[in-house]
Amino acid sequence: MKRICILGATGSIGISTLDVVARHPERYQVVALTCHHRIDELFELCLRHRPSFAVIGGEASVSGLQRRLREAGLATEVMAGPQALMDVATLPEVDYVMAAIVGAAGLLPTLAAAREGKRILLANKEALVISGPIFMDAVRHSGAELLPIDSEHNAIFQCMPAGYHAGKDPAAVRKILLTASGGPFLTTPLEHLPRVTPEEAVAHPKWDMGKKISVDSATMMNKGLEVIEASLLFSVPPERIQVVIHPQSVIHSLVDYEDGSVLAELGNPDMRIPIAYGLAWPERIESGVEPLDLFEIARLDFQPPDLSRFPCLRLAFEAARAGGTAPALLNAANEVAVAAFLDGKIPYTGIAEVIDETLNTLPSANADDLDSVLAADAEARRFASRQTP
Ligand code: NAD
Numbered sequence: 001m002k003r004i005c006i007l008g009a010t011g012s013i014g015i016s017t018l019d020v021v022a023r024h025p026e027r028y029q030v031v032a033l034t035c036h037h038r039i040d041e042l043f044e045l046c047l048r049h050r051p052s053f054a055v056i057g058g059e060a061s062v063s064g065l066q067r068r069l070r071e072a073g074l075a076t077e078v079m080a081g082p083q084a085l086m087d088v089a090t091l092p093e094v095d096y097v098m099a100a101i102v103g104a105a106g107l108l109p110t111l112a113a114a115r116e117g118k119r120i121l122l123a124n125k126e127a128l129v130i131s132g133p134i135f136m137d138a139v140r141h142s143g144a145e146l147l148p149i150d151s152e153h154n155a156i157f158q159c160m161p162a163g164y165h166a167g168k169d170p171a172a173v174r175k176i177l178l179t180a181s182g183g184p185f186l187t188t189p190l191e192h193l194p195r196v197t198p199e200e201a202v203a204h205p206k207w208d209m210g211k212k213i214s215v216d217s218a219t220m221m222n223k224g225l226e227v228i229e230a231s232l233l234f235s236v237p238p239e240r241i242q243v244v245i246h247p248q249s250v251i252h253s254l255v256d257y258e259d260g261s262v263l264a265e266l267g268n269p270d271m272r273i274p275i276a277y278g279l280a281w282p283e284r285i286e287s288g289v290e291p292l293d294l295f296e297i298a299r300l301d302f303q304p305p306d307l308s309r310f311p312c313l314r315l316a317f318e319a320a321r322a323g324g325t326a327p328a329l330l331n332a333a334n335e336v337a338v339a340a341f342l343d344g345k346i347p348y349t350g351i352a353e354v355i356d357e358t359l360n361t362l363p364s365a366n367a368d369d370l371d372s373v374l375a376a377d378a379e380a381r382r383f384a385s386r387q388t389p
């Protein structure tokens with residue numbers, strides 16, 4: 001029996017994780033669930049999955065939820081605040097931590113779990129992008145098992161040589177081919193982009209996800225963050241990572257070997273595939289995902305990304321090459337800009353402008369310790385916020 005803490009249980013990845021976990025009650029037990037402020041949803045999840053701990057990450061009083069759980073006959077203990085997220089992620093009785101908080105807010109609990117040697121199911125790519133080598137060193141030193149949940153990285157992991165562990169230099173890999181759907185604006189006339197609305201931007205053609213990652217997919221900043229994520233997880237420089245637009249999202253990514261073999265993982269676009277893989281690795285379990293029907297798909301298309309349509313992808317490649325605190329600056333500016341776009345404060349095309357301005361103004365420094373990274377994150381947020389009044 002493996003005991004699980006789900007950080008970000010009320011989100012898209014959190015709900016998909018609980019769906020897979022509930023299919024295998026003989027294998028998995030839910031120990032802790034966390035939310036930000038959707039307390040009613042956390043309450044419902046507690047009724048269904050009966051965790052020992054429920055954590056409200058944001059500002060909220062513990063007593064209301066605690067009383068409702070007691071009245072429902074549950075012994076679940078309610079806690080609140082950022083420290084409580086770290087506490088449940090490092091509980092001795094927790095074996096696996098699903099890191100599914102969105103954005104930098106997930107960094108400290110995910111890093112704490114890595115330092116504690118847990119199995120980390122990493123969906124929260126921003127945590128890795130910000131902390132980079134610090135995170136990978138924590139995994140190496142503690143012996144934590146790092147399993148990528150981002151579908152592309154999970155596919156790449158599956159295509160790596162037998163016995164491969166995240167962070168190891170992969171033998172005989174020429175390059176990594178990172179697939180991208182191209183998002184909802186792949187063919188939208190460029191002159192229309194300044195007028196696209198948040199509703200249009202979050203309507204992803206293939207994947208059903210949280211709002212922030214949906215906007216990132218539209219701008220392709222998501223792919224940019226994934227380039228940085230892949231270079232850290234698989235120890236390959238950004239020059240050996242090629243982004244391939246593949247609108248059907250059936251091939252989740254590929255690994256190109258020196259002998260000319262190219263290995264890929266295919267499946268329906270459903271996050272329960274990588275989640276089930278991460279939970280069961282090195283075994284495999286049923287995930288609830290429909291079998292792939294190649295005749296229904298009929299064809300697979302590929303094209304290179306157009307960087308004038310997707311300037312965020314170019315900015316991310318630049319930050320990846322610059323290293324140091326540049327990825328943290330990029331990520332923080334993007335989080336601020338995406339929130340401002342969703343709030344109607346800046347146009348869609350303003351997202352790349354805010355990030356560009358931030359990276360042009362703030363110098364990248366060494367990212368040897370967590371304090372430098374957190375300081376860069378805070379400074380970029382302050383700077384970007386001034387561009388998004
Ligand atoms: P979501 O918005 O649906 O859910 C986010 C979760 O994080 C929620 O449970 C929310 O309560 C919690 N949260 C948000 N802000 C918080 C804060 N400040 N403190 C504590 N908790 C907070 O997002 P999602 O789509 O599930 O994505 C989660 C992560 O997984 C992201 O990093 C995303 O990039 C990554 N990811 C998601 C998908 C997907 O298909 N949804 C695919 C690949 C990677």
Ligand code: MG
Nearest residue numbers: 150151152226
């Ligand atoms: Mg992805």
